[in-house]
Amino acid sequence: GEDVEQSLFLSVREGDSSVINCTYTDSSSTYLYWYKQEPGAGLQLLTYIFSNMDMKQDQRLTVLLNKKDKHLSLRIADTQTGDSAIYFCAEDNAGNMLTFGGGTRLMVKP
């Protein structure tokens, strides 16, 4: 079955860039997503990328997609303490559901 993998933890200093990585397995996924979850809260959609794109930029966020290696990354420029949260990547499977990774906890030190 499909399996989406992420590293568990990332720590950066305020003002640095953060890069969160994700690997996925379903080459037929059309969209790939990044969600943010703060403690006790639901999931906030940050951005998504269509599978025929290599890169998408949205303000401080840059998504890179390498379809050959099934690798997705999220870069957050000028990381702030308010960016501390858990970040999930997800792939859609035949358009009927999302399969999520286990999440990467981002800690931003002042």
Place this chain on the structure above:
Amino acid sequence: DTGVSQDPRHKITKRGQNVTFRCDPISEHNRLYWYRQTLGQGPEFLTYFQNEAQLEKSRLLSDRFSAERPKGSFSTLEIQRTEQGDSAMYLCASSQGRAGYTFGSGTRLTVV
């Protein structure tokens, strides 16, 4: 539109009791999804509706679970004879088509 609403936010129940959760999706969204998230894990798909039709169910959705979306608007998720293993965050999401699933804040269930 205020986004996807879920009610209640928290529910504590005794083992063996039945519970029901409600989700109100974004009004123009025709697709509605239920996910379950346990502590330290990513959300896992439970079931999906397109309008009022339940089109897919996960193996995670045992016979004790039932979901409905009677008029293609709000949805309910009922768990009968709750077990401690049902303790989790239950998340609802909606979408119009395949892009941009919007999630609610979730219902946290604790079975004691």
